[in-house]
Amino acid sequence: MKLKKALLAIIATAAVSFTAVAEAATWTQLSPTTSPVNVAGTDVYYSPSPAAEIWYYNANINPQSPANIELEVEDVFGTSVDYVGDCDGDGCSTGSSATGFDTKAGSYTSEVGFNYLAIHFGKGELFFRWDNLINEFSFEGLPKDLSNFRAYTDNPSQVPVPAAAWLLGSALLGFVGYRRRS
Numbered sequence: 001m002k003l004k005k006a007l008l009a010i011i012a013t014a015a016v017s018f019t020a021v022a023e024a025a026t027w028t029q030l031s032p033t034t035s036p037v038n039v040a041g042t043d044v045y046y047s048p049s050p051a052a053e054i055w056y057y058n059a060n061i062n063p064q065s066p067a068n069i070e071l072e073v074e075d076v077f078g079t080s081v082d083y084v085g086d087c088d089g090d091g092c093s094t095g096s097s098a099t100g101f102d103t104k105a106g107s108y109t110s111e112v113g114f115n116y117l118a119i120h121f122g123k124g125e126l127f128f129r130w131d132n133l134i135n136e137f138s139f140e141g142l143p144k145d146l147s148n149f150r151a152y153t154d155n156p157s158q159v160p161v162p163a164a165a166w167l168l169g170s171a172l173l174g175f176v177g178y179r180r181r182s
Helices: 004-021 066-078 161-181
Strands: 027-029 037-039 042-047 054-059 079-087 096-099 105-121 124-140 146-154
Touching: 054 066, 066 079, 066 105, 066 124, 066 146, 079 096, 079 105, 096 146
Parallel strands: none
Antiparallel strands: 027 054, 037 042, 042 124, 054 124, 079 146, 096 105, 105 124, 105 146
């Protein structure tokens, strides 16, 4: 009887562990990048289309602050970005406006161009990246109601690591060559 209880306890623990792993939050790159894009079994139409990249996260990012979402955008796209503006149900940052909160369709507009946009809805997040700056974005067909927008742009002041390495390497070679001449 004790062996049976022990086996049942092990099976129950394994089932709970497996469920936690199976339900772990994940980032998924969506394809195609032209409108519509399938998000959790729902076609989401967006403009401007096509986006260079679209990523879907099947859970909440907490906290939903612009700074925290900025870190996620940088991590997902592997680049440095600058905050442009945001809107949520409580209002918008200066120079931004939006519609569609608590609905499945809406828009975001910014006086400042952006090429990264994070859209939070239900327990999900969509990250968009465009090659060129845009000022307006619209969508319809989210699987859950819209909660907020967070917009960012490339950070040109950040020198990419490979470029910095080339600059440092060429400078060191220059010093070595100069030293040999002397």
